[in-house]
Amino acid sequence: MPILLFGSRHLDLITGEKTTTIRKIWKKPLSQGDRLHCYWNLVSKERKKLFEAEVTDVEVTKFADLVKNDELACEEGFNDASELESEFKKMYPEHTSDESLFQVIRFHKLPMNEWEGAQINEKAMITKRADILFDVGKFDKSVICYSAALKIDPDDVYILNKKGDNLSRLGNFQEALKCYDQALRMEPDNGYIWNNKAIALLNSNRPEDALKASDNAMEIDENNLIVLYWRGFIFEMLGRFDDALKCYDKILDLNPNDPEAWNAKGNLLSQIDRAEDALECYDHSLELCLEDEPDASTWNRKGNALMELNRFKEAVECYDKALSMEPDNEIFLSNKGVAFMELNRFEEAVLCFKKVLIINPNNGDAQILMDECLENL
Known part of the structure; x- marks a missing residue:
């Protein structure tokens, strides 16, 4: 044998x-x-x-x-x-x-x-292989496996949803929507799939349709934290900032220890020029993240909020925190350089912009800002 x-x-x-x-x-x-x-x-x-x-x-x-x-x-x-x-x-x-x-x-x-x-059980074997590939981010390969599993059972809702998730991550939103729609014909009360459909519609630049899909998900479970999070983001894309804030606030009522919700609320408050309130949100997010692992992006956003409040020394400290985790992040370095400029610390600003240009010689903004610093030395 x-x-x-x-x-x-x-x-x-x-x-x-x-x-x-x-x-x-x-x-x-x-x-x-x-x-x-x-x-x-x-x-x-x-x-x-x-x-x-x-x-x-x-x-x-x-x-x-x-x-x-x-x-x-x-x-x-x-x-x-x-x-x-x-x-x-x-x-x-x-x-x-x-x-x-x-x-x-x-x-x-x-x-x-x-x-x-x-x-x-051939379908189970193929689906397990697909799930492993999906979990490690090999979406182009996992979608092949999910497609093969669907040839065995075209009406498996789990596999249809997972294939849709794969296609969404590959940017093929129209095909993803077909998978979600097929799954929803069999399970119209599956709020998880309605939410996935809403995300695909949002990524297809169809926020109004995304909101309708989100409405269906909310009818099924109005306290689902994931649905509320994406609903808030959909409202932001529609410019309905008060409705978005209500979503994030509801999440935080249900789970005050959700760092992503604090972060999302902080980003929105920064966007509508409520920097003081945004700072409070970022502080909450950082406290929660630091219990697990630091979050460089949140430190950067907190620095940006402090910049808006003209608290430049504190902003530099935040950018330093972000850079301690991602030392070659050109966005963080540029932000730190701008904060130094506001403090009239032009030599230190030049060093930041020089490092940005070493990382990315095509960063035109960094070149302009560095030239301006050199004029002030």
Whole structure:
């Protein structure tokens, strides 16, 4: 019973597009008609069965010929033959002389009712792989897996929603909306999906439609913190700042220890020229974040609020806090430079702008500000 182990990079196994693999020749080479048992080799203690297959063809080739065949290398999942050569030398360090023999195995995936061994829950296996890829931010790959799972069960609401989330993160909002709409036809009372639809509509520059989707989510659960947070952001995009503040205040009534809500409220208050109130919000956010981990962006925004109040020395201290976490952030450095300018500390401002230009020589604003400082030295 020949067993083939595949690395998780071979996602085309899931879609059925991969029907070839290359392995060093075995003591008993494969033959046409042999049965293969194929597994993910995720980690040595957790091998997951993929499928069973039948060998349709086997070709034996020398390593010297293999490393010249770009087409075959691409079938194996490499960009070209040179990449295959590099990887195979790592995989088979004692089997890469010119005369070393490899077998090019072509196979046909068998339907589950023809398997010899134990059958699997194929949809669950593919969905788990998709979830892992989603969680590590490989959205282009996870969407392939979710699409494959939906071929098995086109009406799975969880998978439809996750595929929509993937597509949204890839910027394909129209296709994401199709997924959410299909899911909502089956579960119209799913507030979580209504909220995801609202986010996709907002990102599609359709804030009025986003608000309607948010209305549906609110009818289902008016105290859902995530729905309230995004509803506040939708109101901001519509210029309805009082309504946005009500959303953030409601979140903070329900959970006074939500740093994101304090931060969002602070950003909005800064936007409507209520810097003192914004400062109070940023302080709350920072207190909560510091219990967990520091937040550089909030320190920067607090610095900006202090600048609006002409409290430049305190602003510099905030920018220093932000820069201690992100020392090469050109925005933080520029803000600190401007604060030094307001304090007439032009030499220190020049140093900030110089560092910005080292990080990004195309930052025209930093160049102009530095030139202005030099004129005042």
